[in-house]
Amino acid sequence: MELPKRPEFNEYEPRLAKQSRESGRYTPTIKPGEKPFTVLLPPPNANDPLHVGHAMYVVEDILCRYHRMKGDPTLFLPGTDHAGIETQFVFEKYLAKEGRSRFDFDRETLYQMIDEFVNKNRGIALSQMERLGFSFDWSREKYTLSPEILDIIFDTFRKLYDDGLLYRDERIVNYCTKCGTGFSNLEVDHEERDDVIYHLDYKTITIATTRPETIFADVAIAVNPTDERYKSLIGKTATIPLINREIPIIADEAVEKDFGTGALKITPGHDPLDYEIGERHSLPRLTVINRAGRLINTPEKYLGMKVKPAREAVIVDLTAAESLVKTEELHHAVGICYRCKNTIEPLLLPQWYVKIKPLVDPVVQIVEQEQGFKVYPLKFKQDLLRWLNTAPDWNISRQIVWGPRIPVWYCLDCNPQIEVTFLSDSKETISGSYQDLKDTYSFETIVRNLQNLIAPIGSTYLLADHACEKCRGNHILRETDTFDTWFSSGQWPLTTLGFPDSKDFKYFYPTSVLDTMWDILPFWIMRMLLFGVYRTGKAPFEVAHLHARVVDGKGKKMSKSKGNVVNPMAVVEKYGADALRLALVFGIAPAADVALGDQKLIGMRNFITKLWNIARFIVMKTPEGTSIPLNGIPDIQLEQSDIAILQTLNELITTTTQSIEKYQFSIASESVYDFVWNTLASQYLESTKNRTDEAAIWTLNIVLITCLKLLHPFIPFITAEIYSYLPNKDAEHIDIADWPKELMLPSN
RNA sequence: GGGCUGUUAGCUCAGUUGGUUAGAGCGCCUCGUUUACACCGAGGAGGUCCAAGGUUCGAGUCCUUGACGGCCCACCA
Numbered sequence: 001m002e003l004p005k006r007p008e009f010n011e012y013e014p015r016l017a018k019q020s021r022e023s024g025r026y027t028p029t030i031k032p033g034e035k036p037f038t039v040l041l042p043p044p045n046a047n048d049p050l051h052v053g054h055a056m057y058v059v060e061d062i063l064c065r066y067h068r069m070k071g072d073p074t075l076f077l078p079g080t081d082h083a084g085i086e087t088q089f090v091f092e093k094y095l096a097k098e099g100r101s102r103f104d105f106d107r108e109t110l111y112q113m114i115d116e117f118v119n120k121n122r123g124i125a126l127s128q129m130e131r132l133g134f135s136f137d138w139s140r141e142k143y144t145l146s147p148e149i150l151d152i153i154f155d156t157f158r159k160l161y162d163d164g165l166l167y168r169d170e171r172i173v174n175y176c177t178k179c180g181t182g183f184s185n186l187e188v189d190h191e192e193r194d195d196v197i198y199h200l201d202y203k204t205i206t207i208a209t210t211r212p213e214t215i216f217a218d219v220a221i222a223v224n225p226t227d228e229r230y231k232s233l234i235g236k237t238a239t240i241p242l243i244n245r246e247i248p249i250i251a252d253e254a255v256e257k258d259f260g261t262g263a264l265k266i267t268p269g270h271d272p273l274d275y276e277i278g279e280r281h282s283l284p285r286l287t288v289i290n291r292a293g294r295l296i297n298t299p300e301k302y303l304g305m306k307v308k309p310a311r312e313a314v315i316v317d318l319t320a321a322e323s324l325v326k327t328e329e330l331h332h333a334v335g336i337c338y339r340c341k342n343t344i345e346p347l348l349l350p351q352w353y354v355k356i357k358p359l360v361d362p363v364v365q366i367v368e369q370e371q372g373f374k375v376y377p378l379k380f381k382q383d384l385l386r387w388l389n390t391a392p393d394w395n396i397s398r399q400i401v402w403g404p405r406i407p408v409w410y411c412l413d414c415n416p417q418i419e420v421t422f423l424s425d426s427k428e429t430i431s432g433s434y435q436d437l438k439d440t441y442s443f444e445t446i447v448r449n450l451q452n453l454i455a456p457i458g459s460t461y462l463l464a465d466h467a468c469e470k471c472r473g474n475h476i477l478r479e480t481d482t483f484d485t486w487f488s489s490g491q492w493p494l495t496t497l498g499f500p501d502s503k504d505f506k507y508f509y510p511t512s513v514l515d516t517m518w519d520i521l522p523f524w525i526m527r528m529l530l531f532g533v534y535r536t537g538k539a540p541f542e543v544a545h546l547h548a549r550v551v552d553g554k555g556k557k558m559s560k561s562k563g564n565v566v567n568p569m570a571v572v573e574k575y576g577a578d579a580l581r582l583a584l585v586f587g588i589a590p591a592a593d594v595a596l597g598d599q600k601l602i603g604m605r606n607f608i609t610k611l612w613n614i615a616r617f618i619v620m621k622t623p624e625g626t627s628i629p630l631n632g633i634p635d636i637q638l639e640q641s642d643i644a645i646l647q648t649l650n651e652l653i654t655t656t657t658q659s660i661e662k663y664q665f666s667i668a669s670e671s672v673y674d675f676v677w678n679t680l681a682s683q684y685l686e687s688t689k690n691r692t693d694e695a696a697i698w699t700l701n702i703v704l705i706t707c708l709k710l711l712h713p714f715i716p717f718i719t720a721e722i723y724s725y726l727p728n729k730d731a732e733h734i735d736i737a738d739w740p741k742e743l744m745l746p747s748n
Numbered sequence: 749g750g751g752c753u754g755u756u757a758g759c760u761c762a763g764u765u766g767g768u769u770a771g772a773g774c775g776c777c778u779c780g781u782u783u784a785c786a787c788c789g790a791g792g793a794g795g796u797c798c799a800a801g802g803u804u805c806g807a808g809u810c811c812u813u814g815a816c817g818g819c820c821c822a823c824c825a
Contacts, residue, residue, distance in 0.1 A: 006787085190822095197825080209825060259824050273823035332824070379752080386751090386821085519820095555760065557818090587761055587772065592753095593818095595760050599774045606787045607773095617784030666762075670772070685784080 003616040003725055007609065009576035013717040017130050017577075020720075025736060026135045028073040030507050037067035037074045038511040040496055040541075041129075041136070042524070043489065046080035046143065047087055047121040050128045052550045052558065052596065055568045058581045058714075059515045059547055059665065061134045065713035066660050067512075068135065069739040075508055076135055077496055079142035080125060082118065084485035085181065088402040089339050091117055102180070106423050106449040107401040107480065114402045128569055132577050133716045135735065140504070142496045144488050145404070149495040153488050154407045156535065158463065165355040170457045172268075172275040173395065175347040176337035177293030181399040182351065183337070184484065185392070186522055188344055190333040199261060199325040200318060202238035205230065205249060206325050208260025210332070211270070212318060213310040215240050216298045217286040218247055220266040222277055225251035227262050241323035242314070243299060252277045269348050287348055291399075307345070350457050351397040352406055352481065359530040360388050366539050367529070372510065373539035376663055377590045380518060380546050387522040396484045399452060403482035408461040411468035412443070412475040415459040420477070422449040443475050452480040490527030493540035500535070514541040517549060518591065545663055546591055550584070553597015566596055578715035579605040585665035585714065586673070607673055608718045611711070614681050615722040618700045621688075628701040628728040642699040643745060645684045648675065649703055650742040656710045657739070665714070672710045680707065705729065706740045 020026070028036065039060045044050060060076065068074040091114045092102055102110055122143075129136070142149065160166040173182035199208050205221055221238045223230040230249070237246040247266075254277055255264045268278030268285040278285060288297050295302045295310045302310050318324040335344035366373050367384055375381045397406065410418055416435035424430050425445065430437065437446070455461070460470070467474050488495070493514075497505040510532070516524065525544050532540030551557055552564040559565065571580045582604040588594050622628075638646075652675050659668035680703055688696040705726065712719040712734050723734035731737035 003784090006785085207825085211825080254823075256824060264825055267825095271823080271825070273825070276823075330825095333822095383752085383820085390821090553760070555818095589762065592761085597760075597774090600760070602787075603773050606785095609787045610785065613785035613788085615784085620784070662764095664764085667764090670762080674772085681785085682789085686789095689783095 003612065003619055003722070007612045007718060007721065009578065009608075009717065010573070012721045013133070013572075013577050014131060016717055016720050017133055020135070020733070020735065021130055021138055023733075024139065025733065026068070026074075026076060027137045027139050028075045030503065031073050032507075034073055036508055036512075037064065037072040038508040039064055039076050039513055039515075040492060040511055041076065041078045041134075042514070042516045043079040043081035043142075043144065043492065044125045044129075045083040045086055046125070047083075047090065047118040049124050050132075050568055052566045052568050052571075053517060054125075054129070055132060055571075055580055055584055056515075056517070056547050056550065056594075057129065057132070057134055058584050059545065059663075060513070061581075061716075062585070062660065062665055062713040063513055063515075064135055065716060065735060066739065068735065069709065069712065069737060071738070075137055075140070077140050077142065078126070078129065078134070078136035078138065079492075079496060080122065080144070081485070081489055082143070082145045082403060084398060084403040084482065085179065085339060085400055086485075087118060088114060088400050089179065091402070102401070103429065103451070104427070107451050108448075111401045131569070131572060133581065135716070140496070144492075144495070148498070149488070150404055152495045152499055153404060153483070153491055156491060156494075156531065157407055159535070160354055161463065163358075165358060167353050167355065168350055168455075168457055169353055170348055170350045171395075172270075172272045172346045173349045173351060174335060174344045175291065175349065176340065176342050177291060177345050178340050178342040179337055179400075180291065182347075182349055182395065182397065183344070184395055187338050188335045189338045189341075191336045191341075193332065193334050195330050195332060195334070197260060197328045197330040198315065198318075199327070200241060200265075201323045201325050202240065202263075202265075204236055204238045205233055205263050206261050207238075207263045207265045208328075209265055210330060211267075211311070212314045213295065213302070213307060214267045214270045214288060215265065215314070216243060216302075217267045217269045217288040218245075218265045219268060219278065219283045219286060220247050220281065221249045222252045222255045222264045222266050223249065223262060224255045224257045225253060227255075227257045230263060241321055242317055250277075250281050252280065270346055272346055275346075275348075285348055289345060289347065291347065291349075293345055307343075349397075349399075350454060351395050352479075354394040354396055356391045356393050356530075359534050360391055362537075363526075363529045363533050363539075364388050366533060371539075372542060373529075374543050376543060376545045379591070380521060380544075383518075383521060384526065384544075387526050391522075391526070394484075396487045397481035398484050399480075400482055401480075403485065404488065406479040406481050406483060408463060408479045409465050409476045410453070410455050410459055410461050410479070411471060411473055412438070412477060413471050413473045414468060415455060417456055418459060418477070419454040419456075420446055421451045421453070422446050423451065424449070447477065450477070450480065453477055455479070486523050486527050489524060491531045493528055493532055494535060509536065509540065510538050511541045513543045513545055515545040515547060518546040519549075521546065548588075548591050548593045550594045550596050553595055553599060555593065555595045571596075571601060575601045575605045576608065576717070578608050578717045581716075582607070582669060582714055586669050588666045590663065590666075607677065608715060610677060610681065611707075611715075611718060612722065614676065614685065615704060615708075615725070617685065618704050619725060619727075622697055622701060622727065624727075626694075626697060626701075626727065628698055628705075630702075630705070630728065630730045636695055636698070638695045638699070638746060641684065641687055642695050645679060645703060646699060646743060646745055648679055649706055650745070653706065653710065653740045653742050660713070669711075669714050672707060672714075676707050676711075680704075701726075701728070702743070708734060709737060709740050 044054050064074050064076040174188045175182045195210050197208050197210050198212050218240050233249045234251045236249050239246050266274045268275045269287040290296050293307055295305050412434045418434050421431040497509050499505050528540050579601050583600050655671045656668045708719045720734050
């Protein structure tokens with residue numbers, strides 16, 4: 001047998017990937033009593049192609065391949081995420097290209113369109129992951145919107161309700177008027193801006209604000225109680241310019257004396273801090289900006305204006321009224337939508353919240369005391385604890401269509417004040433309370449063309465879709481808020497394994513290792529811990545391993561605008577999946593950025609070619625029909641150099657194994673790389689060129705097959721391809737061959 | 749305003765608990781091709797380990813301070 005001249009990775013890599021996928025070799029056998037090794041794939045977005053970050057799944061694959069070879073029942077479970085807002089955002093961009101927007105459609109139609117769009121592109125990420133050589137159990141592939149998964153998610157929602165951990169409240173929400181949905185604080189980005197701060201004359205006092213268009217929603221002026229300048233004014237009133245409404249001057253410690261004029265206008269309807277102060281002082285909440293970002297409840301001339309023009313108009317009028325005392329430059333950070341970069345508009349909205357404290361407490365204990373759960377690298381433990389300890393109640397409502405609707409139903413007849421927005425038959429947007437609209441539009445029209453509803457706090461609701469328990473009526477609408485994506489992906493360890501009764505769940509939960517980039521620690525890892533512990537009492541994974549970001553060859557963050565984004569599939573085309581995989585773990589400190597550039601990829605590819613050529617030499621040198629002992633060295637006269645390399649090989653086996661166990665993939669891969677290139681190829685192999693004795697042949701073969709196995713988790717394709725050419729082997733495929741153990745060597 | 753992290757060869761980075769002449773890949777220089785491999789081989793040049801101070805028999809490694817990066821969090825209107 002002979003190996004061809006040079007490996008054509010674009011031939012053998014896809015062929016082997018397809019073969020192993022179809023063979024079902026990665027479907028584990030459940031062996032009661034034996035501890036399985038389980039990894040759940042952090043699901044990529046169902047509709048997007050992979051980006052380089054996803055190539056880091058190689059970490060999970062290394063672990064899984066290693067454990068599979070070690071003989072552990074190993075499950076690497078793949079899946080995809082519907083990715084609520086992300087997907088809807090992508091789809092809206094696509095709509096925009098055709099000159100349409102989501103407001104042109106009722107939610108049912110829009111949902112169907114997105115569903116189709118996702119289904120059409122659904123396979124892309126999956127086939128790309130196949131190409132990268134991830135050893136998934138494809139028979140267990142999951143999707144976050146599958147009915148059986150939704151059942152579990154709704155069940156958790158119901159349990160939260162039953163346990164009194166679920167409530168509705170009207171609070172300030174970070175609202176993006178462009179995306180049309182609220183976000184949690186975590187999802188808000190900040191941008192440094194140079195703005196103008198306006199000093200406005202409120203008769204008795206002068207305030208400073210960057211948002212003069214919200215003065216119509218002012219309900220008080222607050223000063224710091226220790227501020228000598230204003231002490232005498234507390235309890236008096238001030239007058240809002242332009243509308244001359246009198247509002248009280250109050251004292252609150254949250255006001256900073258040194259900022260602006262030291263007097264803060266309180267606008268609880270449009271600012272989170274003001275909302276808090278308003279709560280403390282039982283102040284009313286006025287709303288002057290709606291969800292479209294337009295002014296309402298203001299003097300007539302500003303009605304319907306968008307925020308920015310309204311600000312300008314108000315300033316013009318304030319100037320004319322001589323209420324504008326002065327303006328100053330202000331450099332500050334403004335909240336922007338993490339998706340579309342639009343300025344966040346804090347608005348009052350009724351939303352669904354999960355009480356977080358009762359969920360957090362047991363998790364804090366588990367994390368602190370490492371009760372069946374650890375974080376690697378350790379430095380992230382304190383981050384996780386900080387996130388846990390400061391987590392506010394969780395707003396799980398999102399005002400988008402792409403996702404599971406929150407499973408509660410409102411009876412319109414019992415709650416006629418519910419505000420509905422829908423398209424009339426002539427495609428006009430109609431919005432108002434059901435009470436006001438029900439005589440003009442039939443319930444059927446509203447249902448059929450519904451875009452969204454807003455149920456005021458206090459509305460009664462049902463927990464299943466059936467006739468109203470009170471009035472027996474059938475005018476029932478399901479909540480239009482959908483779950484925050486993390487509400488469903490946070491239950492991934494439960495849903496993928498079929499909580500609570502399936503065989504899989506009983507055998508594979510808790511899972512072994514969960515690896516992601518550190519940036520979703522609070523979004524995802526924390527939520528999985530909360531849900532996992534809430535529903536099972538156990539952390540959903542024994543180890544959370546956090547890796548770093550993939551950056552370009554110069555160590556710079558990849559970004560579209562810089563044009564340095566690396567497409568993993570292009571890299572695979574050019575250098576092969578093995579080279580990419582190796583480049584992602586080679587020479588990297590734990591949780592340090594991974595610099596990925598051509599130079600490194602070339603180096604990795606060269607190593608793969610080198611390995612091929614070493615194998616080619618050894619196979620060529622091995623006479624036809626030679627039987628190679630695979631379980632130790634037989635009684636045969638070895639030369640000193642043979643024993644020496646076998647001893648080094650033994651050390652290598654130990655180093656590699658221990659390094660993988662400790663997640664030090666860099667050390668593991670570099671050790672084998674160094675051994676193969678320098679010890680095996682440059683030294684030993686050269687020294688055997690004039691030998692034809694059995695000892696040399698056997699040693700070469702044993703060293704080769706051992707190295708192939710040690711390298712297989714990192715570079716599965718080339719090792720499998722070479723293995724398939726070997727005349728003697730211990731398994732049909734290398735990915736199910738035994739992990740190397742140290743050889744017993746003759747003592748002399 | 750808090751917190752984290754980095755600064756080691758031209759470039760990208762390793763250096764576990766402090767211990768002999770500080771390493772890798774790529775790049776560079778010289779030489780080599782009927783060779784398993786030019787996606788190669790042999791050899792070589794190249795570092796006051798950011799700065800200052802301290803602990804120590806001994807510091808790239810620990811401590812303090814400073815400089816310059818990067819990142820995260822925060823209700824400065």
